[in-house]
């Protein structure tokens with residue numbers, strides 16, 4: 001948790017009860033409130049999954065400006081029936097296990113939490129039409145490592161192109177990869193999604209909706225249908241959406257997120273994902289960036305001594321450098 005987030009949590013005012021009922025000492029008032037998970041957000045309305053059923057809710061006042069994002073587990077009170085026209089109230093956000101963030105724009109310092117509590121980032125890229133973009137994969141890897149979320153690269157449209165070149169590129173990083181094609185067998189992917197909460201990212205046309213629809217047949221995701229009169233999408237929400245898989249596990253589709261601003265990412269967070277490199281880098285001079293131009297980086301010493309594969313260090317440096325690449329894909 002960052003300091004800013006901690007502050008947000010601490011600044012959050014506990015609700016005050018009216019009347020004279022005695023308050024239990026130090027005990028939050030909402031400890032016995034129902035716990036639900038945020039599945040999507042649309043114009044200030046939160047759709048929650050409460051015991052498998054949808055409930056619409058709004059943020060309660062005491063939450064103030066604290067962010068509530070898809071994947072958050074929240075305590076909720078009020079009308080929990082889920083009936084049309086009912087509105088429950090979110091009174092507390094439970095501590096997040098992970099947060100996937102992006103810098104809102106690379107020119108800004110503002111960071112936004114994209115989704116909470118995911119444990120896998122699925123980077124969806126087509127092998128052709130559109131062609132894969134190594135730089136984009138690198139940037140998504142950085143976002144995943146920064147968040148402490150395990151990455152999985154999913155190459156789609158294997159009927160149109162070969163994965164060889166991309167597999168070679170990713171091999172030194174030990175990233176898990178799965179290759180799919182429309183109408184093909186998705187069992188390997190299903191196994192990798194099982195028992196996890198996976199966020200899917202990928203830019204337009206890579207076949208993400210095709211995958212989601214195959215994995216969650218009842219999803220019928222609102223597609224980016226553009227209204228010819230207004231020029232705006234019929235469903236203007238660009239919120240992520242959490243979908244339960246027909247086996248244990250969930251996926252979070254993120255239509256609005258096609259790139260990651262990475263200004264906020266620190267080198268330390270990325271190298272932590274690579275135990276072998278992290279161990280060696282302890283011998284680096286203070287403030288070492290571990291990039292190729294560092295004169296005394298311990299990673300180079302280890303390569304020279306045959307203790308680290310050069311390809312792995314070079315791949316690590318490539319993803320580090322991807323932080324400062326252009327973000328318009």
Ligand SMILES: Nc1nc2c(ncn2[C@@H]2O[C@H](COP(=O)(O)OP(=O)(O)OP(=O)(O)O)[C@@H](O)[C@H]2O)c(=O)[nH]1
Pocket residue numbers: 156157158159160180181182183202203204205206207208209210211223224
């Ligand atoms: N040849 C081939 N085409 C595919 C495959 N998967 C998806 N497509 C096609 O690629 C196009 C884009 O697929 P979508 O699933 O809509 O892609 P998306 O990533 O959701 O794109 P947006 O809806 O724009 O966000 C569609 O015409 C699909 O039919 C595949 O494995 N092979």
Ligand SMILES: [Zn+2]
Pocket residue numbers: 281284285288289290291294296297298299
């Ligand atoms: Zn170093």
